[in-house]
């Protein structure tokens with residue numbers, strides 16, 4: 001059996017943005033890397049409609065630049081935005097961020113997952129890595145010096161380090177026996193691409209209305225990608241509306257800020273669940289991205305945290321002849337650096353959701369007062385903006 005094993009330093013399972021970025025970074029560092037995904041190879045077609053979109057922060061864009069794909073991603077309908085308006089439907093609480101006022105080049109970038117994944121896969125192949133689309137695995141053998149991955153077609157891959165980047169319901173995480181804490185929000189994120197009567201002004205718009213949170217994210221073609229977090233029963237109603245009913249409900253949910261919704265794409269609903277894996281490492285297997293954690297999309301941080309995992313893992317994995325890429329001390333350092341940070345973000349998002357979701361008068365009052373303080377003080381605004389951009393407010397840039 002051993003004779004038929006194909007040996008790699010690193011095998012990455014899951015070619016979403018987190019897995020593909022990990023594979024590319026490790027290949028560029030000189031490791032022999034293979035990336036596999038059960039999906040078809042991601043191909044970007046600029047004539048095709050806009051697909052799933054994420055907002056990325058400055059730290060994520062920096063990682064993409066270091067991986068040599070930032071320009072390719074931005075050329076594929078990526079878009080920088082310079083303003084951010086956040087307000088509460090039930091109090092006077094409102095925040096406006098402006099990149100120029102804060103001395104920042106941009107507040108964020110909207111990019112399509114397909115643009116990210118296709119650029120990263122292409123980069124990986126150019127760096128000498130191997131890609132295997134439309135491929136799954138059926139069994140694992142844990143050996144002292146490697147993990148053998150038995151693929152559906154009968155091939156066997158030997159990995160000194162196995163990266164599980166197979167998403168929120170990671171089968172590798174389950175197979176490794178890593179427990180996960182789940183916090184179902186009983187909410188659905190309704191996602192669509194819409195055109196609005198008034199221009200988006202290169203601004204990300206977000207309105208809190210009790211439990212409902214609605215975000216309009218500006219796209220390069222003048223339209224917006226929307227994420228509307230709704231209680232499950234409400235999302236079923238919204239998903240089953242016709243386009244006219246949906247457009248009217250969406251206009252009203254944003255308080256008419258961008259006028260009528262002129263056109264809408266079909267809608268998709270994502271169940272929202274917070275997750276945190278108990279450990280990010282088990283022997284030679286390591287988790288990154290959604291396989292390790294998921295959070296509420298209210299601040300658009302899920303993939304940004306995934307990219308922070310990627311950066312930490314690239315820094316931790318040893319490089320050079322004769323080194324073991326799964327060195328236990330290196331992998332423990334990775335877990336330590338990322339698990340706490342992800343937990344803090346998970347808890348902050350839950351706190352924010354509670355703060356804005358509560359209609360109790362003292363909470364509504366505190367909300368207006370607290371947000372008002374941030375709005376009035378440039379230094380506080382800069383602090384929050386830098387945190388959201390993935391930068392250390394004490395050492396920006």
Ligand SMILES: Cc1cc2nc3c(=O)[nH]c(=O)nc-3n(C[C@H](O)[C@H](O)[C@H](O)COP(=O)(O)OP(=O)(O)OC[C@H]3O[C@@H](n4cnc5c(N)ncnc54)[C@H](O)[C@@H]3O)c2cc1C
Pocket residue numbers: 013014015016017018019036037038039053054055056135136137165166167168171189190191227270288289290291297299300301302303304305306
């Ligand atoms: C509504 C919504 C809006 C969001 N908005 C933002 C945002 O604005 N900004 C942001 O930073 N984040 C956002 N997120 C979070 C972000 O989408 C995720 O964090 C990110 O996509 C996770 O990337 P990943 O590569 O870890 O996982 P995934 O993208 O889920 O990729 C996992 C890959 O693994 C493959 N796979 C799974 N199982 C197997 C298997 N057995 N064999 C082979 N391959 C397998 C899958 O095919 C897939 O390609 C949002 C999330 C939601 C739900």
